[in-house]
Amino acid sequence: RDLILKFSSSKANNVSGAFVKVEQIQNSFPFGSCITRSSIDNEDLVRFLVKNFNWVVFGNELKWSWTEPQQGNFNYKDADDLLDFCKNNNLEVRGHCIFWEVEYAIQPWVQGLNKSDLTTAVQNRLTDLVTRYKGKFRHYDVDNEMLHGSFYKDRLGKDIQATMFRTSHQLDPSATLFVNDYHIEDGSDVRSSPEEYIRQILDLQRQGAPVGGIGLQGHIDSPVGPIVSSALDKVGTLGLPIWFTELDVSSANEFIRADDLEVMLREAFAHPAVEGIILWGFWELYMSRENAHLVNAEGKINAAGKRYLALKKEWLSRARGYIDVQGSPFAASRVDSIKHPPQEISSLLLLLELLTPRFRCPPLSCCMVVRGNCFCMCDSGTCNWWLLMGNCTSGNPTDNIIVNHDFYKGLYSWHPNCCNGFIVSANSGNQVGLSPKSGGNYAVIKNRTEHWQGLEQDITSKISPGSTYSVSARVGVSGPLSGSTDVMATLKLLNHGSGASYMFIGKTSVSKGKWEMVEGTFSLPTVPNQVIFYLEGPPPGVELLIDSVVIRRPSSSKSE
Structure with missing residues (x-):
């Protein structure tokens, strides 16, 4: 900082x-760990915790199956003890979790309720928990793992998840409400791709759910940096804070574990949308995954633990x-x-x-x-x-729905479509034949093998049905091109079950060494599940240069 x-x-x-x-002398960025009621009885563990972390989350002690294992038999003592511990040690706390959507995690008495009794039990759970701890948890994971389970949704209807969010917010407006799921960041599960996560969050928001944060659990083996970075870029387009909520990497070889942990920590810490990193424990024998610990059972810091501490020191x-x-x-x-x-x-x-x-x-x-x-x-x-x-006025104009419109944050919120991209700046000494026109940076999209490959941004959440939007983008080209070529602005419209359709916005003729403007307008009578804006058009092998992009909200008279 x-x-x-x-x-x-x-x-x-x-x-x-x-x-x-x-x-x-101290990191203020949130670095946290999972703790349990039994773990805080280990004095060596506590010393390491309070010295090297500033946030915590409870492993099980807040889950419904723990606080009410049998109907009417409540156990809040463990959570109360942990909260007292956190208060005494100046540790911020995430609340994990109010509900858990996966059936195997739900206690038998809840599974046996009919619809009416289940509705009452859900309301009682919300009222009891959130009212009891009002103001004490900074975050809540409202309904854990909704991409991997649908217990409540199947029994109480598709609106129940949004209702959980709305009611939680009414009971404790101070808490930030999170979605939370796994395998978003590693590309290993089609059920939980970044695109599916985005669709789920947008659906919740359309139902009035006050989703305030995005949780990526981060239980991962052999992470690949570019895959993690790409997932963060995609999910980051929603404009919500992202937290790694349960990060651990597992390898029997502690040196490989250290390397893998460094990949995850660097990708997370470097990304502008990531606002916190919580490890799912750090001490051997107090973790749910084997070979993921940073400190051995006898208190010796292993290679992964040393790497974590070195990175925190590096970031001072x-x-x-x-x-x-x-x-x-x-x-x-x-x-x-x-x-x-x-x-x-x-x-x-x-x-x-x-x-x-x-x-x-x-x-x-x-x-x-x-x-x-x-x-x-x-x-x-x-x-x-x-x-x-x-x-200065650098940054997005207030009426521009495009995030990072002039690339002053690199490629944040943008996604090269089946190609690669990088940023050129006025001071970088690599202008690819052109100097920035609108600001200090522009994007270069390279390794294109098809005309349609370019740069895209998801704008679904910014679009209102029936409104007319004006579009302008300053574009150029570089590479093996004789004469001129067309660059086009296009919308890709995705609806579940019906594939993709495309809407032409506008085009311009571009030759090397000059910036030109693509301009046009569009209006959508209804908003599909996903709306993606992108620029395309030069022949394969030609680099597409993009200096700035503006999509103005309707009825705006503001100048950029």
């Missing part, structure tokens, strides 16, 4: 030349130097020591609260907007701090 500091005194020249050492900021006349910024969250001339330094002004510029983007061209101010990487090839560049 970054903090920009400015030092000043009653006499400006008294500050000049002061030596400043800045050192971040350190800087040192001398203050110039203007005052130099340093990236950190605490001033560890300050050496300065004996004259009094009258004030220390914090210009910027903690922020996290963790998105992927090319070196020396990163920019981000915080509270209306633009912060950009400085131009020196050796510096590693962020400079306040003044008020």
Whole structure:
């Protein structure tokens, strides 16, 4: 996390030349672990936990099968004990879970209820749990694993899952309500692909469910970084915070386990949509999966544990130097020591609260907007701090439904369709024949083998039926092309059971070395299950360049 500091005194020249050492001593990004009532009796485990994690989730102690194993026989003591432990150790807590949709996880007395009694039991469960713990859990996994089970939905109707969300929110508006499922990130299960997860979340939202976060469990073996990254990019298009909620990697070889854990942690921490990482335990004998632990039963930190600690240390900021006349910024969250001339330094002004510029983007061209101010990487090839560049309008225009419209966040929220993409910036020295026109970056889509391959973004949640949207995109081409070629803007419309249809929006003729505008409008009488906007058209082998994309909401008079 970054903090920009400015030092000043009653006499400006008294500050000049002061030596400043800045050192971040603690991660504020949420790193958490699963705990159980029995695990907190292990003093060595607790010492490691409170030193190296700032969030927790309970393994079983909040599940319905634990808190009411027999009808009317309640057990909240274990959850209460764990909450007291967390309060005493300043640990934030996720609530896992109110319901679990998979039948094998549901206690027999619930499975035996008729529809009317089950409806009553579900309402009682919501009222008892959420009211009892109002304000104590920051998150709730409302109905766990809805992509892999349908117990309540089959018995109480398709609206019951949205009702669970709505009622949970009414009972505790302070809690962020999550969906939570597995194999989203690894591509190993057709039931839980990113596309299926997105469709489920959009369906819940259309029914009025206040879905506030997306949980990826992350029980994984042999992770592949690009697959994980692609899944995060897709799910990230919904604009909701993503958390890895139950992350563990398993390998009998602790060094392979360390490598696999690093893949997952780096992909998660680097992605702008990921706002927290919870491990499903770390201590041997207190984990549900074998060969996934970071600390052996006798308390020895193994290779995977050492890798986790090394990455957390790597992600701390350190800087040192001398203050110039203007005052130099340093990236950190605490001033560890300050050496300065004996004259009094009258004030220390914090210009910027903690922020996290963790998105992927090319070196020396990163920019981000915080509270209306633009912060950009400085131009020196050796510096590693962020400079306040003044008020700016970088980022999405308020009436533009496209996320990351000018690629200032790299390819975040965009997806190259059966090809590859990268970002070119004004400072990167690789302009592919063109300089950015709208901002500091543009996208290059390469390795295209078909005309239709290009760059796409899911805009389903932004579309209203019957409204007319205006589209404009600045595009170019590069590579083996003589003369000119057409670039088109297209909508791909997907409905369950009926395949895909396509809607032409507009096209323009493009030649190498020039930017051109694709413009058009579209309107949908009804919104299908999925609406994907994409740009396509150059012949195979020709690179498609995209400088900016704007799809304006209806009845807008705002300028970009």
